Amino acid sequence: MNTSLIQDQSQFAQAQETLGAPPELEKHSDNSQESKSSKKKGIIISVIVGLVFLVLFSSLVVLQQANKPTTNNLEVTPTPTKAPQSTKLQSELQRLEVLVKDADPELPPLAPPPIDMDVSF
Amino acid sequence: MRHTLRIIMLLLLAAVPVYAVSSDLETAIADHQFQLDIYRKADEQFQLRLTDFEQNNTFANQQLLEASSKKLLEQRDTTWDTYWQALRIQMLEQADMPGNLKNELTDAITTEQSELKEHQLELKTADSLEVLRDASTTINNKDKPYQHLAYRSLAAINIAKNLTAIREVEAFLQQAKKTIMVQIRDTAVRDERLRGIDETMQTLIESKLSLETLLQDDFGPQKTYNKSSFDRLNDEVVTIYQDIQAAYQRSTELSSGIEL
Numbered sequence: 001m002n003t004s005l006i007q008d009q010s011q012f013a014q015a016q017e018t019l020g021a022p023p024e025l026e027k028h029s030d031n032s033q034e035s036k037s038s039k040k041k042g043i044i045i046s047v048i049v050g051l052v053f054l055v056l057f058s059s060l061v062v063l064q065q066a067n068k069p070t071t072n073n074l075e076v077t078p079t080p081t082k083a084p085q086s087t088k089l090q091s092e093l094q095r096l097e098v099l100v101k102d103a104d105p106e107l108p109p110l111a112p113p114p115i116d117m118d119v120s121f
Numbered sequence: 122m123r124h125t126l127r128i129i130m131l132l133l134l135a136a137v138p139v140y141a142v143s144s145d146l147e148t149a150i151a152d153h154q155f156q157l158d159i160y161r162k163a164d165e166q167f168q169l170r171l172t173d174f175e176q177n178n179t180f181a182n183q184q185l186l187e188a189s190s191k192k193l194l195e196q197r198d199t200t201w202d203t204y205w206q207a208l209r210i211q212m213l214e215q216a217d218m219p220g221n222l223k224n225e226l227t228d229a230i231t232t233e234q235s236e237l238k239e240h241q242l243e244l245k246t247a248d249s250l251e252v253l254r255d256a257s258t259t260i261n262n263k264d265k266p267y268q269h270l271a272y273r274s275l276a277a278i279n280i281a282k283n284l285t286a287i288r289e290v291e292a293f294l295q296q297a298k299k300t301i302m303v304q305i306r307d308t309a310v311r312d313e314r315l316r317g318i319d320e321t322m323q324t325l326i327e328s329k330l331s332l333e334t335l336l337q338d339d340f341g342p343q344k345t346y347n348k349s350s351f352d353r354l355n356d357e358v359v360t361i362y363q364d365i366q367a368a369y370q371r372s373t374e375l376s377s378g379i380e381l
Binding site: 088089092093095097099100102105106108109110111112113 | 157275289
């Protein structure tokens with residue numbers, strides 16, 4: 001039983017010598033290198049994406065600020081108001097119109113009451 | 122600040138009497154309309170009682186007729202009283218009515234109102250058909266002078282209102298003329314407008330003369346006024362009024378584009 005075990009171990013050792021390092025160990029070292037590079041790539045991509053977002057966001061903010069009317073703009077174009085003189089003319093004409101309408105003699109100011117019936121009996 | 126507050130207070134104080142005058146007139150007219158409606162209802166009731174009494178001459182019907190006729194006569198006095206009150210307020214508002222005419226008409230109205238009060242007192246003690254008949258006769262005899270005074274007052278108010286309109290349009294044109302001379306640089310346009318103003322002023326002067334002639338010649342206290350004479354006089358005032366209206370329209374055109 002022991003002799004067979006020893007044989008197996010020697011066979012295994014021989015096989016190791018001929019085949020070299022176990023393939024699992026070689027594979028593990030490759031993976032660590034790949035993960036490092038992929039991490040770098042990820043960082044670079046996220047930085048680029050972040051920069052793109054930053055540029056887009058900042059450009060949007062700039063555009064918004066550019067379209068927003070400022071207080072200075074309002075002062076430059078004030079709301080047009082009528083000159084007080086023209087309002088005076090209009091109010092004067094309106095006052096005259098009321099006076100002229102009131103003088104219409106076709107509409108008696110207060111008609112005498114029609115109390116003409118004969119009360120005698 | 123104090124100066125501004127003082128001006129505001131003055132404006133408020135000035136506005137109160139103006140509002141009060143127009144509000145007094147509106148109240149007086151509304152009161153008259155209300156009393157007139159009551160009078161019409163009382164008249165309907167009286168006519169029914171009279172028919173009943175004529176068809177069935179009983180003591181009960183006679184009492185009902187007495188009550189309804191008394192109510193009708195009282196209401197008639199009240200209605201005339203409210204009418205005079207409204208007419209008096211309207212007349213006092215007229216700034217362009219000649220002072221002597223205004224005094225004469227308001228005095229006459231005061232006399233009529235005093236007589237109405239006396240008549241109302243007589244009616245209170247009237248307790249038979251005979252007394253009521255006398256009261257009715259008195260009122261019927263007064264009806265003609267009442268109508269005479271009412272129509273004369275109405276015509277005077279109409280003429281005064283037209284005189285006011287003329288005065289105001291004339292004042293406006295005077296002001297517009299001065300402004301046009303300063304503000305309109307184009308000589309041709311300016312001359313045309315000034316010519317237009319002079320023509321309009323001339324029309325207004327003629328209208329004013331016509332109204333004053335009506336007051337002097339056709340409106341004296343010796344004239345008898347009834348509905349037909351009032352209508353005849355009013356037709357003349359209507360023609361003058363149309364000229365004033367046209368003058369106002371012309372004034373709006375002539376003053377376009379200027380700043381007072």
